[in-house]
Amino acid sequence: MSxxxxxxxxxxxxxxxxxxxxxxxxxxSKLDDDAFTRVRIILANGLEQQANRFQHMCSQMNKELRxxxxxxxxxxxxxxxMINWLLSSDHSPIExxxxxxxxxxxxxxxxxxxxxDPYLAQVYRFGLLEDFDHMYRYSALLDxxxxxxxxxxxQSYTDIVPGRPTVDEHRHPTDDLRDHYDRKxxxxxxxxxxxxxxxxxxxxxxxxxxxxxxxxxxVARQLYAEIASIEEQHVTQYGSIIDPDETMLEKWxxxxxxxxxxxxxxxxxxxxxxIKAIWERFLEYELGHLDVVKNLFKKYERRDPAEIxxxxxxxxxxxxxxxxxxxxxxxxxxxxxxxGTQFVDKSEESKASLDYRNHINSEGSPSEAVSAxxxxxxxxxxxxxxx
Amino acid sequence: MEKSTQLGMxxxxxxxxxxxxxxxxxxxxxxxxxPIDSTGMAAIRSSxxxxxxxxxxxxxxxxFKGVLTSGKEKMTGHNPEVLINKLGERLAFERSGVRxxxxxxxxxxxxxxxxxKDIVSINLLKQFREEEYEHFLMVKEVMESVGADPTAQxxxxxVAGLAALGIQKVMTExxxxxxxxxxxxxxxxxxxxxxxxxxxxxxxxxxxxxxSAEFRRALAQEEKHLEQIKSWVRQLTxxxxxxxx
Numbered sequence: 161m162s163x164x165x166x167x168x169x170x171x172x173x174x175x176x177x178x179x180x181x182x183x184x185x186x187x188x189s190k191l192d193d194d195a196f197t198r199v200r201i202i203l204a205n206g207l208e209q210q211a212n213r214f215q216h217m218c219s220q221m222n223k224e225l226r227x228x229x230x231x232x233x234x235x236x237x238x239x240x241x242m243i244n245w246l247l248s249s250d251h252s253p254i255e256x257x258x259x260x261x262x263x264x265x266x267x268x269x270x271x272x273x274x275x276x277d278p279y280l281a282q283v284y285r286f287g288l289l290e291d292f293d294h295m296y297r298y299s300a301l302l303d304x305x306x307x308x309x310x311x312x313x314x315q316s317y318t319d320i321v322p323g324r325p326t327v328d329e330h331r332h333p334t335d336d337l338r339d340h341y342d343r344k345x346x347x348x349x350x351x352x353x354x355x356x357x358x359x360x361x362x363x364x365x366x367x368x369x370x371x372x373x374x375x376x377x378x379v380a381r382q383l384y385a386e387i388a389s390i391e392e393q394h395v396t397q398y399g400s401i402i403d404p405d406e407t408m409l410e411k412w413x414x415x416x417x418x419x420x421x422x423x424x425x426x427x428x429x430x431x432x433x434x435i436k437a438i439w440e441r442f443l444e445y446e447l448g449h450l451d452v453v454k455n456l457f458k459k460y461e462r463r464d465p466a467e468i469x470x471x472x473x474x475x476x477x478x479x480x481x482x483x484x485x486x487x488x489x490x491x492x493x494x495x496x497x498x499x500g501t502q503f504v505d506k507s508e509e510s511k512a513s514l515d516y517r518n519h520i521n522s523e524g525s526p527s528e529a530v531s532a533x534x535x536x537x538x539x540x541x542x543x544x545x546x547x
Numbered sequence: 548m549e550k551s552t553q554l555g556m557x558x559x560x561x562x563x564x565x566x567x568x569x570x571x572x573x574x575x576x577x578x579x580x581x582p583i584d585s586t587g588m589a590a591i592r593s594s595x596x597x598x599x600x601x602x603x604x605x606x607x608x609x610x611f612k613g614v615l616t617s618g619k620e621k622m623t624g625h626n627p628e629v630l631i632n633k634l635g636e637r638l639a640f641e642r643s644g645v646r647x648x649x650x651x652x653x654x655x656x657x658x659x660x661x662x663x664k665d666i667v668s669i670n671l672l673k674q675f676r677e678e679e680y681e682h683f684l685m686v687k688e689v690m691e692s693v694g695a696d697p698t699a700q701x702x703x704x705x706v707a708g709l710a711a712l713g714i715q716k717v718m719t720e721x722x723x724x725x726x727x728x729x730x731x732x733x734x735x736x737x738x739x740x741x742x743x744x745x746x747x748x749x750x751x752x753x754x755x756x757x758x759s760a761e762f763r764r765a766l767a768q769e770e771k772h773l774e775q776i777k778s779w780v781r782q783l784t785x786x787x788x789x790x791x792x
Contacts, residue, residue, distance in 0.1 A: 186721075191557045249720050304588065312559035316567035321578045376709075378595040379588050483570060529587025535580040538561040538568065 163424055163447070165417055165469045166454075170447025176235045183241050187248035188432065190255070195262065195315040196479045197435055200426045201246050202263045204442075206363035207356065207422055208240035211415055218408055225408070228456060232449050239442055246435065253371045254302045254380075258313040260364050261298060264291035265318055267360060269482035269489075271353045274475065280350055282503055283338055283401055284357060285489050286496060287394050292486060293323030293527075294387050300531035303540045305377055311538065317481040320536035324494055326527035329390050330520050332512035335498045336396040343403040343410070349474040351402075352418040356477070358398035365391035382526035389520075409457045413468050416453050420446040425476035552724075552787050602706060605632045606699040625753050627693075633746055634690050635701030639708060640739060641683035643715070647735060648676035650718040651728050663725035666782045675772050682765045689758055707742075711735060726783040729776055736773040743769050 188197055215233040219226050247256060265288065272284035299310035299320045310320060341350050365388055372384030406414070423443035430436035454465040497509045537544035561568040605628040652672050655664060690697040700708075717723050717731035743766040750759035 191559055192555055194558060248722070249716055304585070311561060311571070315558050316561060316564040316571050319571055319574045321574055377592070379591045382591060481567060483567075483574075487574065524587070524591065526591065529591055532584035532587050533581045534583070535575060535578065536571075537575070538572075541583060 161424075161428070163420065163443070163473050164471055165420065165447075165450065165473065166466055166471050168420075168447040169451050170420075170449070171441075171444040173231060173235070173448055173452060176445050176448060178238045178242070183238060184245050185242065185438075186434075187246050188435065190248050190250050190313075194431050195259075195313065195317055196266075197430065197432050198247070198259045198313075199263050199266060200430060200439075200479060201243055201435070202259055202363075203267055203356075203360055204422065204426060204439075205240055205244040206263075206360045207419055208236050208243060209363045209366070210355070210359035211236045211419060212240060213362070214411070214415055218412065222408060224460070225456065228452055232452060235445060235449070239445065242438065243442075246438075252302075252306060252308075253374060254298060254306060255308070255310075255313050257298050257368070257371075258295070258302060258310045260367060261291055261295040262314055262318050263360055264288075264364060265295060265486060266479065266482055267477065268357055269485050270478050270480075271357060272489075273482075273485060274477070275350060275353055276347050277341060277350050279339065280341060280353070280401060283397065284353075285493055286498065286503060287357070287361070287397060288486065289323040289490060289494060289496075290326070290329045290390060290394070291323075292319075292490065293326050293329070294390070296320055296322045296534070296536075297326055297383060297387070297527045297531050299536055300534035301380060301383055303534070303536075303542075304530065305380055307540065307542070309538065309540045310536065317483075319483060319486065322531075323490060324496075326387065326390065327521055327525040328497075328506075328517070329393070330513075330517045331393060331498060332510060332516045333393075333396065335500060335510055335513045336393045337400045337501055338397055339501045340401050340403045343406045346403070348414075348417070348468070348470040351414050352421055352474070354398060354401050355415060355418045356422060358395065358402070361391055361394040361398055365395055379526060379530055383530050386526045407461060409453065409461055410468055412453050413450070413457055413465060416446055416450040417469050420450055421473050422477070424473050425479070428476040429479040601702060603700075603702050605635075605701055606696055608694040608696070627753075630749060630753060630755075631690070631693070631695045632701045632703045633742075633749060634686055634693075634695065635697075635699065636703035636707050637742060637746055638683060638686040638690065638697055639700065639704035640711070640735075640742065641679050641686060643708065643711060644679040644735060644739065645676055645683065647714060647718050647732060648672060648679060650715075651732065652676065654718070654721075654728065655725065658725075663779075663783050666786065667725060667729070667779050671775065675775075678765075678768045678772070682768075685761060685765060689761075707738075710738075726780060726787070729780045729783065733773070733776050733780055736769065736776055740766070740769050740773050 188201065190198075212233055215229045215236065219229045219233075222229075247259075251259070268284050268288045268291065272281050272288060275281040275284060295310075295318065302308050302310050314320070341354065343351075368384050368388035368391060372381060372388060375381050375384065402411075420443060423439050423446055427436060427439040427443055430439055454469075457463060457465050457468075495506045496503045497506045497513075498504070499508055499510045499513075534541060535544060557563070561571075608627070608631060652669060655667065655669055655672070687697040714731045714735050718728050723731075743762060747759050747762045747766055750756075750762060
């Protein structure tokens, strides 16, 4: 299947409608569906959430675009609803968290490998090793608080071992800023990758901020506070690789194209036919949104969307275990740290970050406490202990 | 057979992905870890437990009156707030219990295919629902008679509600089977039985003889609920096991 972004019209906006029954479909099975179906659902939810957020911000800064923004945004909102409601009620909040971190690891690793810009690829690998460590800490939490095995969610696709230690990930805000791509020279896929990963991290930050206070256990409350803070750092990092000189409509075009690219990728890899039909429907919806924005771009900027968009969509994002790449990255880059916009050895960290970290960790580290002596074993560490 | 006990493509176990699981275990062997250590977690929990802030307080009654006044002598040496807290808990539990039965009854009536209906009597479930409702009203009246506010949420009501959250989720989840729901209901009824026994004893201890007699009647009904639900769970499970042979 090929999609031509410049010619495709998609589903007309006035035909993009829902009913409550349509929005709230039967959820996936936590036990029987493939883990990558959940990964795709979580990623798509993050993309829709970010599309909605971006369009709200635009609306606050532009009077003329308010009406088309409101119309498209309502659909994006309902798309997000249908997608997010596919997660079944038997996922505990920590189990869903394991799913979120699986998205962060597997999707970031896939994108790091297809990213043509070496600096941006490094940015993704840097963030990857941090999310990888979160998986280890949250798996310990799930085991030690709920008595459950994180691998019931991961289905053996993703390793559970430490990455760059979460306790060392806390940096001064200025060490989370990165150099941005150049809107005039960057490949379209680089621009779209940035939106995909930033969207994923942003929803993760928001999810942890929402569920953190629902826990009774002070260890869980502290751990979510700690890792939400890193996710905030990651949103800062990934937000800063985007060129701030892109016009609002240029950005909007890229958002819509990226949503289409992602649905196309989800569609290509989905194994659950019912969910696949949703990705197919929403690819057409996004192409419909893109069509509206292409016309707005021509009207207000008097420019050709072909200046921004590629004709064909890039190779689909693969949804499969990236174990070997993650292990190699871990081996080679675990000691990297950030100093300003550059990546340096841990011996060269900025004083600002060291001071920040020393203070925030000065009354103890939840991520270290929750995982002291933790090693994943099939059936939880209690199974390991008795063997 | 109920849909909860079908064989299928459950992917959660390590055995379902032998190649990936082997690779995952190999990764573990490269990573050295010390002994399991929960001291850090204990230290965090302890630092909060030591603050000793309760979830909240028992609401102040306007005035103690009615039964509490008539049993004044025996009330001496007892804290009436304990009774109010427990009455509030029972009221909330019985009220939520009505909703649990409502959810189950609706589910059974909606599911035409469920084989369990030849074992589980919907009329009996409706009767139990009515009894839960009567118990709620009974506790409400007792609270009003002692000057306590039955609309307030007492600390034990709040915490009992927290403990029962999962039961409500099981009952209203469309994908759960009749036996899964009944097993969740069994948890509620077992807790309820223990709680009524305690409430009867507390009222007796406080000299509230009329109230404790009323509560005894509720306890007797709750014992029947428990016995019946336990029996249904047993019959459904054994029935499924037989058919599977």
